[in-house]
Amino acid sequence: MQIGFYFDQTRCTGCGACQVACKDWHDIDAGPEKWMRLAYTEKGKFPDVFVGYLVSPCWHCKDPVCMPACPVKAISKRDKDGIVLVDENACLGNQACDVKCLKACPYDAPQFGETAGAKMIKCNFCVDRWEQGKLPSCVEACPTRALDAGELDDLTAKYGSCTHAEGFKYSERVMPSVTFKPKIPK
Numbered sequence: 001m002q003i004g005f006y007f008d009q010t011r012c013t014g015c016g017a018c019q020v021a022c023k024d025w026h027d028i029d030a031g032p033e034k035w036m037r038l039a040y041t042e043k044g045k046f047p048d049v050f051v052g053y054l055v056s057p058c059w060h061c062k063d064p065v066c067m068p069a070c071p072v073k074a075i076s077k078r079d080k081d082g083i084v085l086v087d088e089n090a091c092l093g094n095q096a097c098d099v100k101c102l103k104a105c106p107y108d109a110p111q112f113g114e115t116a117g118a119k120m121i122k123c124n125f126c127v128d129r130w131e132q133g134k135l136p137s138c139v140e141a142c143p144t145r146a147l148d149a150g151e152l153d154d155l156t157a158k159y160g161s162c163t164h165a166e167g168f169k170y171s172e173r174v175m176p177s178v179t180f181k182p183k184i185p186k
Contacts (some may be wrong), residue, residue, distance in 0.1 A: 002062060002082035003125060004152035004177030007055055008166045010111040011146035011181075014038060014053040021141030022057075025126060033111060036138050041167045043185055050185040055147065057138065058109035058123035059176030060084045069104035070110075071097055074120070079102040082177065083125045083151075093117040095173075106171045125149070152177050 022036040022063075037056040040114055043099050044050050064084050067075045074090035077083070080157070081097045090095070094112035096152060103108040109122045126136035136142070163170040166178040 001080065002152045002177055003060060003130070004082075004155055004179065005055075005057065005059065005181060006148040006155045006159045006179050006181075007165065008146045008159075008181040009052055009054065009080060009183040011144040012055065013144055014054040015143065017141045017143055018138035018147060019051060021137040025129075025137035030132050031062055033113060033121070035111070035121070037108075039175040046094060048186055050166075050183075052166040052183045052185075055138070056107060056109070058084060058125075059107055059174075059178050060123075061171075062175035062177060065104040065106075065159070065174050066110055069100040070120075071100065075110075081130070083127055083130070084122075085124055085127065086120050086122060088119040088121065091119040093119055106164065106169075106174060107176065125128075135160065151181070155179050 009066055016038060019034060019036045019038060028034065035057060039051045039054040039056060049174045060083055065079060067077060072090050072092055074087045076085055097117055099112055108122050111122060112118045130134060134150050159179050159181065162180045162182060165182040166185065170176065
């Protein structure tokens with residue numbers, strides 16, 4: 001089984017509730033650390049203007065390149081569901097390892113704090129919630145229901161298998177676990 005996300009770009013208003021819920025659930029201080037990021041795209045000229053948003057958690061790729069990039073194997077992928085996790089105790093930190101995992105990831109999911117020796121952190125699919133049969137906090141917090149999560153096969157059966165969205169480039173190399181309903185610029 002492989003877990004994944006669904007994102008309906010036509011419903012997202014960029015409110016940031018997913019980001020707040022993530023920080024709140026994981027007790028992340030205010031500041032630059034964001035396990036869930038939100039990108040904004042604006043194109044065109046009045047009256048033909050396009051505005052779109054794109055959420056960016058860790059996509060828990062089918063073939064995550066961050067794993068082999070880690071010199072101490074602190075990043076692993078669970079066999080039972082495909083969730084990519086970090087062992088912060090094994091991580092060397094931002095100075096000792098030259099942040100190889102961050103450089104390898106095409107989606108910039110791995111992050112390091114600004115303090116010396118900060119360990120790598122990233123979206124963990126709210127694994128504690130998932131194991132209790134609950135959805136990730138970002139999904140439950142979305143007021144427009146632009147996000148969903150679950151088994152990728154179930155998501156593609158429900159929503160389709162679109163792998164493109166405005167501002168997102170699907171990597172055949174890593175195969176991010178996501179399906180979209182894209183918002184198409186006019």
